[in-house]
Amino acid sequence: MKTLKKVHTGIFRDGGAGAFAKRRFRDRRKKLMAAEGQLMAITGVPYGPGGKTTWSYAHSPTYQEPAMMYLTGINQNNVILLLDPNSKVSDEILFVDSKDRVMEFWEGVRFGVGDDQSLKEVRSVTGIQDVRDISEFKDVLKERFMKQKKKMMGTLWLEGIRKGKVVSIKTDHNFDFKKKLEGWLRSWKAPKAALKNIMKNHFKLRLPLDKYDIANARKAQDITNGGYKVMLKNFRNFNNECQVQGFLEGQMLMNTPFGLSYPSIVASGVNATILHYTKNDDDFSKNEMMLIDFGVRWMTMHADITRTFPVSGRFNPMQKILYEIVLKAQVAVEKTARAGLTIEELNTVCWDTVNQGLERDFKAIGGKLKLQYKGRPHGVSHLMGEQEHDGDPFRNYAQQPMRPGWMISNEPGLYGEFRLRLNGKNYDEKIGIRIEDNLVMTATGCLNLSSKIPRTVKQIEKLMAVSAMLD
Numbered sequence: 277m278k279t280l281k282k283v284h285t286g287i288f289r290d291g292g293a294g295a296f297a298k299r300r301f302r303d304r305r306k307k308l309m310a311a312e313g314q315l316m317a318i319t320g321v322p323y324g325p326g327g328k329t330t331w332s333y334a335h336s337p338t339y340q341e342p343a344m345m346y347l348t349g350i351n352q353n354n355v356i357l358l359l360d361p362n363s364k365v366s367d368e369i370l371f372v373d374s375k376d377r378v379m380e381f382w383e384g385v386r387f388g389v390g391d392d393q394s395l396k397e398v399r400s401v402t403g404i405q406d407v408r409d410i411s412e413f414k415d416v417l418k419e420r421f422m423k424q425k426k427k428m429m430g431t432l433w434l435e436g437i438r439k440g441k442v443v444s445i446k447t448d449h450n451f452d453f454k455k456k457l458e459g460w461l462r463s464w465k466a467p468k469a470a471l472k473n474i475m476k477n478h479f480k481l482r483l484p485l486d487k488y489d490i491a492n493a494r495k496a497q498d499i500t501n502g503g504y505k506v507m508l509k510n511f512r513n514f515n516n517e518c519q520v521q522g523f524l525e526g527q528m529l530m531n532t533p534f535g536l537s538y539p540s541i542v543a544s545g546v547n548a549t550i551l552h553y554t555k556n557d558d559d560f561s562k563n564e565m566m567l568i569d570f571g572v573r574w575m576t577m578h579a580d581i582t583r584t585f586p587v588s589g590r591f592n593p594m595q596k597i598l599y600e601i602v603l604k605a606q607v608a609v610e611k612t613a614r615a616g617l618t619i620e621e622l623n624t625v626c627w628d629t630v631n632q633g634l635e636r637d638f639k640a641i642g643g644k645l646k647l648q649y650k651g652r653p654h655g656v657s658h659l660m661g662e663q664e665h666d667g668d669p670f671r672n673y674a675q676q677p678m679r680p681g682w683m684i685s686n687e688p689g690l691y692g693e694f695r696l697r698l699n700g701k702n703y704d705e706k707i708g709i710r711i712e713d714n715l716v717m718t719a720t721g722c723l724n725l726s727s728k729i730p731r732t733v734k735q736i737e738k739l740m741a742v743s744a745m746l747d
């Protein structure tokens with residue numbers, strides 16, 4: 277029995293719901309079927325972490341289309357889910373590869389057909405009873421499609437509006453699958469309009485987190501927080517960004533089998549003014565600030581945290597002023613955020629607060645600055661969930677009222693060159709400051725899941741003093 281459990285951890289993610297997992301995934305599929313009403317086919321990622329290249333050992337413990345993960349919990353390549361709400365025989369069919377013992381010797385155990393034990397297992401963990409060989413998919417789809425009164429079929433691809441035009445992500449497995457279905461529909465003499473995008477209904481159901489998701493997101497926060505604090509306490513040992521990254525990621529990865537949310541950004545001094553800096557290979561010096569953007573997964577939920585702190589353990593007077601301007605904006609967003617508002621409205625609150633802070637607390641005392649951007653450097657929030665950046669990739673959601681259970685980032689930032697003369701001393705630095713927490717919307721406000729991760733000047737200096745004391 278011990279081997280069975282091992283199999284499940286790798287290729288089936290129960291979302292922490294235990295015995296309730298099957299019901300939870302079935303409910304999600306039923307709700308999608310109720311919302312759509314027609315036949316649907318959803319693909320997982322067809323190939324492994326190396327992509328389409330033969331030799332690549334880049335890997336991630338989770339490698340699945342998030343929609344497939346959300347609907348089935350299966351973390352395995354090359355699976356297809358067919359949902360047929362109007363069928364009386366079986367309204368859901370899962371297509372998987374056949375069992376291949378030789379490949380399993382090389383790659384590890386997978387769910388597969390043609391093997392009673394494996395079939396029993398995939399049925400028992402997912403709750404999907406009708407499991408078939410993926411080579412039969414096309415024939416089954418055709419049969420089901422032809423049977424329908426209204427000749428329609430749904431699938432998922434990522435689509436949105438950009439500059440008034442409908443645009444799609446054309447480089448992923450979803451779009452490849454859509455093209456394949458369109459070809460089949462043509463050969464079945466079905467009209468082009470027979471293929472419908474289920475993206476809107478899917479995200480409507482998937483984005484509001486349930487209690488298991490929120491518990492998993494909290495766990496991801498706790499592990500991320502733990503790594504951050506231990507790293508700060510040991511900071512005296514580091515003088516290169518790679519050391520900070522190695523130590524921080526090691527601390528975090530020791531506590532989660534689900535991996536990092538994304539590769540960390542560890543940026544000292546001027547490097548922090550590059551938004552997606554990931555080289556992480558520079559030495560740093562005592563007078564600089566450091567920006568780290570980091571976090572782990574737990575189950576399928578992500579933490580996405582950013583903290584900025586002084587390498588010396590003490591903010592200099594200009595660093596403190598600028599840091600607190602950003603922090604004030606973050607607190608303002610947190611106080612404003614609630615379901616019903618839009619992310620665009622949070623952007624207004626955030627960047628107005630930053631600009632007012634710069635006027636009142638920096639320029640008014642003689643501070644000079646050259647920002648690296650016009651207007652605002654980036655959005656204050658993105659959606660989170662099954663992916664670290666969730667929701668439509670064109671971020672059309674920023675104009676829609678937020679719903680209870682949506683998780684978003686809260687990440688104001690300030691990037692540029694700053695000069696100030698204070699108490700007879702000159703300060704002149706290129707600085708990037710970002711502070712990022714993760715919030716879950718409620719009807720009346722929000723939960724800050726990251727509230728335990730130290731972010732005030734006082735909290736940071738206290739933690740880093742532990743490091744200094746040990747010198």
Ligand SMILES: [Mn+2]
Binds near residue numbers: 685
């Ligand atoms: Mn983020």
